Amino acid sequence: MAENKEYVPPRNPGGISRPGRGGVVVKPKNMKGTLGRLWQLTKGHRKGLGWIFLLSGLASGASVLSPYVTGKAVTAISGGDALTWILVCLTGLYVCDWLIRFLQAFFMASIGQNVIHHIRRVLFDQIKTLPLAFFDRHRHGELMSRLTNDVDNISITISSSLTLLLTYAFTIGGVFVMMVTLSPLLTLVAIVGVVLIFTLTKIVTKRTRKLFLERQKVLGALNGQVEESISGLSIVRAFCREEEMEREFEEKNTRLCRVSIRALIWSGYLMPLMNVINNLCYVAIAVFSGVLFVNGSIGDIGLITSFLLYVRQFTRPFVEIANIYNNFQTAVAGAERVFEILDEEPEPADKEGALHLTAPRGNIELRHVSFGYNPDKPVLRDVSVKIPAGTQTAIVGATGSGKTTIINLLTRFYDVSGGSILLDGHDLRDYKMDDLRAAFGVVLQDTALFAESVRDNIAYGHPEAAMEQIRQAARVAGADGFIQRLPKGYDTVLEQGGMELSQGERQLITIARAVLANAPILILDEATSSVDTVTEQKIRRAMLKICEDRTSVIIAHRLSTIRDSDMIILLEKGEIAEQGTHEELMALDGRYALMYKTQTG
Numbered sequence: 001m002a003e004n005k006e007y008v009p010p011r012n013p014g015g016i017s018r019p020g021r022g023g024v025v026v027k028p029k030n031m032k033g034t035l036g037r038l039w040q041l042t043k044g045h046r047k048g049l050g051w052i053f054l055l056s057g058l059a060s061g062a063s064v065l066s067p068y069v070t071g072k073a074v075t076a077i078s079g080g081d082a083l084t085w086i087l088v089c090l091t092g093l094y095v096c097d098w099l100i101r102f103l104q105a106f107f108m109a110s111i112g113q114n115v116i117h118h119i120r121r122v123l124f125d126q127i128k129t130l131p132l133a134f135f136d137r138h139r140h141g142e143l144m145s146r147l148t149n150d151v152d153n154i155s156i157t158i159s160s161s162l163t164l165l166l167t168y169a170f171t172i173g174g175v176f177v178m179m180v181t182l183s184p185l186l187t188l189v190a191i192v193g194v195v196l197i198f199t200l201t202k203i204v205t206k207r208t209r210k211l212f213l214e215r216q217k218v219l220g221a222l223n224g225q226v227e228e229s230i231s232g233l234s235i236v237r238a239f240c241r242e243e244e245m246e247r248e249f250e251e252k253n254t255r256l257c258r259v260s261i262r263a264l265i266w267s268g269y270l271m272p273l274m275n276v277i278n279n280l281c282y283v284a285i286a287v288f289s290g291v292l293f294v295n296g297s298i299g300d301i302g303l304i305t306s307f308l309l310y311v312r313q314f315t316r317p318f319v320e321i322a323n324i325y326n327n328f329q330t331a332v333a334g335a336e337r338v339f340e341i342l343d344e345e346p347e348p349a350d351k352e353g354a355l356h357l358t359a360p361r362g363n364i365e366l367r368h369v370s371f372g373y374n375p376d377k378p379v380l381r382d383v384s385v386k387i388p389a390g391t392q393t394a395i396v397g398a399t400g401s402g403k404t405t406i407i408n409l410l411t412r413f414y415d416v417s418g419g420s421i422l423l424d425g426h427d428l429r430d431y432k433m434d435d436l437r438a439a440f441g442v443v444l445q446d447t448a449l450f451a452e453s454v455r456d457n458i459a460y461g462h463p464e465a466a467m468e469q470i471r472q473a474a475r476v477a478g479a480d481g482f483i484q485r486l487p488k489g490y491d492t493v494l495e496q497g498g499m500e501l502s503q504g505e506r507q508l509i510t511i512a513r514a515v516l517a518n519a520p521i522l523i524l525d526e527a528t529s530s531v532d533t534v535t536e537q538k539i540r541r542a543m544l545k546i547c548e549d550r551t552s553v554i555i556a557h558r559l560s561t562i563r564d565s566d567m568i569i570l571l572e573k574g575e576i577a578e579q580g581t582h583e584e585l586m587a588l589d590g591r592y593a594l595m596y597k598t599q600t601g
């Protein structure tokens, strides 16, 4: 996505015009359209939003009135009039102001959080139904950021920026009216001051912007390196690259230190300067009003007090609105990214009259199947093969030849681009998706375990299974032994999603999961290439055992594992190069025979 990034000065609650630490603004591509969609999401909360609007007006009214009443109090003191009622009034105003802001926060928090709750739910629902091809196009980190950061940003905008923007807009309007009413001449001077401060702020933030952007870039690079170093620490150590890693880190760390010092010095130097200018403008207005008072143009000292308080109130929202608007833009751009996910086409629904697949026999046929993840890069070309029910078929071939792709097509993680795959005589696309997926027990090379107990991981596809069934499945898979040795046996929680187990152990658990699921067709992508020979034997025995009497498709890396298969398919660059039993292929003395001889020495 083309992002339009721009420096934004930080929020500045106290002063009038502080240049500051800086962030990056991402501008939305379609502000109006996205705001319209966000507005739609607040459908059930319009009344609450109406209240917020009203309360913002009231809050601004209260803060606009207070300087006026303060002025009256000063006039009362100087004139010797009764002061008490004015002070009571003033206290009442401040209490009202507090109460209104509290109500505002209450409405905002409730609406903001409810809308976000809704967005998170639909987003998660959508993620569940998106085709796998979508995840190929987006990095996981980016998707995570959309689900967390972007959604948080929308929430912050709804609950804070919106109220502030409304309140400030009302305040500027109200204060301006009061100032003009009190003294048009002083208002003119104040406006000149505001324009001056605003222009200076712009110039100053432009100067610091570059430094802060650079700082952000260096910080990003440093963070990237830290992440890479931690995740690849074992490789770094294995290749004795600690020194280079340290040197690179030190270089980035030093650069970050230098650029940060420069940026902070600049803003540290400019900030007080801006305050001085700010105060000078304030003093100028005060002196000018003093002169007007002395020469009799203004007869009321309270009016000057009110006016000076208004000047403070008038300048602050200008700088604040610019900052809040930038936050607002970033949040709207975040909302845009969230909507992009919501607009993605979900996995195609079952077609009308889709068939139930209640008791599949397991006859599989690939007819002239072609496929590419990317339309211009075919991965499978004209693959035709019959896999009779109850037989074991092994797919072998070099890395990248398309073995896993066949499994992706069988399970309909992707759909064929040409030709068709039939199960029991019907195209896979004719069946109900849930029935089809339930027909397959899958053990993938990437063992996906969850941060739950071993027992729950095995019972993942069969949550109602009794403990004895779970244990039995683990025994068949040859996993019972090592699970018993875990600190809490089957109740051990895999806090790191299984990363605390060896790869072989992880795969044994997923095999146990497939055993428990008891699906009529089994698909096994063996991970034996990276486990020791004892574990390999274990996995192999487990696999053969669960393949008995079922249709099974095994992707094998070590050919000794699949010697006894009913059929072996050798894939080469997405095409079937050889096909037959082990004996037939050895007799053929072609590529399979060569691979086998090489592997077995």
Ligand SMILES: Nc1ncnc2c1ncn2[C@@H]1O[C@H](COP(=O)(O)OP(=O)(O)OP(=O)(O)O)[C@@H](O)[C@H]1O
Residues within 6 Å of the ligand: 136, 373, 374, 379, 397, 398, 399, 400, 401, 402, 403, 404, 405, 406
């Ligand atoms: N999700 C994907 N998006 C784009 N291209 C992909 C994707 N998955 C695989 N490919 C490409 O498709 C080709 C076949 O990949 P596949 O995973 O089927 O190979 P394989 O034979 O199973 O390899 P290995 O033995 O290494 O697991 C490769 O060139 C790979 O780069």
